[in-house]
Amino acid sequence: MTQEHIGKYLSIARRAHSSLLDQKLKPYDISHGQVLLLIALYRNDGICQQTISEIYNLNKAAVGRGIKKLKSIGFITKETDPEDRRRQLIYLTAKAKEFQPKLKEILSSVEAEMKQDLTKKEVETFFKVIKKICNNLDVEINNK
Numbered sequence: 001m002t003q004e005h006i007g008k009y010l011s012i013a014r015r016a017h018s019s020l021l022d023q024k025l026k027p028y029d030i031s032h033g034q035v036l037l038l039i040a041l042y043r044n045d046g047i048c049q050q051t052i053s054e055i056y057n058l059n060k061a062a063v064g065r066g067i068k069k070l071k072s073i074g075f076i077t078k079e080t081d082p083e084d085r086r087r088q089l090i091y092l093t094a095k096a097k098e099f100q101p102k103l104k105e106i107l108s109s110v111e112a113e114m115k116q117d118l119t120k121k122e123v124e125t126f127f128k129v130i131k132k133i134c135n136n137l138d139v140e141i142n143n144k
Helices: 006-028 032-043 049-056 060-072 094-115 120-136
Strands: 076-081 084-092
Touching: 006 032, 006 094, 032 049, 032 060, 032 084, 032 094, 049 060, 049 084, 060 076
Parallel strands: none
Antiparallel strands: 076 084
C-alpha cells in the first residue's frame, strides 16, 4: 500500500480552486492572481505595493505583475505618495468599485462549490487541521 501525502492533495485542491476561480473571472479579464490584490485594496484603498506584498507574504514581482494587469484593465490607478515621492500609492477606480459585489458573489459561489457535500462538522474539522498544518510550517495566518 502506498502512503498518502497531504501535500499532494493540497496541491491538487489549490490548482482546482484556482482553475474554477479563473473560469468564473474570465468574463471580467481577471484571474485568481489579482483577487488578493483587489481584496487588499477594497479593505484599504491607497496602499502601496510593498504593503500588499507584506499582507499576503507575496513576492514583489508577483504583486507587480498583478498591479500591472489591474491597471491595464482600468481597475486601478497609481499616484506618487506625497509623503514619500519614491512610493506609488494604488487606488481603485470606479470600475473596480462597481465590480466588488460581483467579486464577492463569485468568491461565495466558489466557496459553496468546495463545501457542497461537506457537513458543518467536516468544515470545522478541516479548518482545525489546516490551521495546525500552517502552524507546523511556521505560516502565520493573517485574516486580512
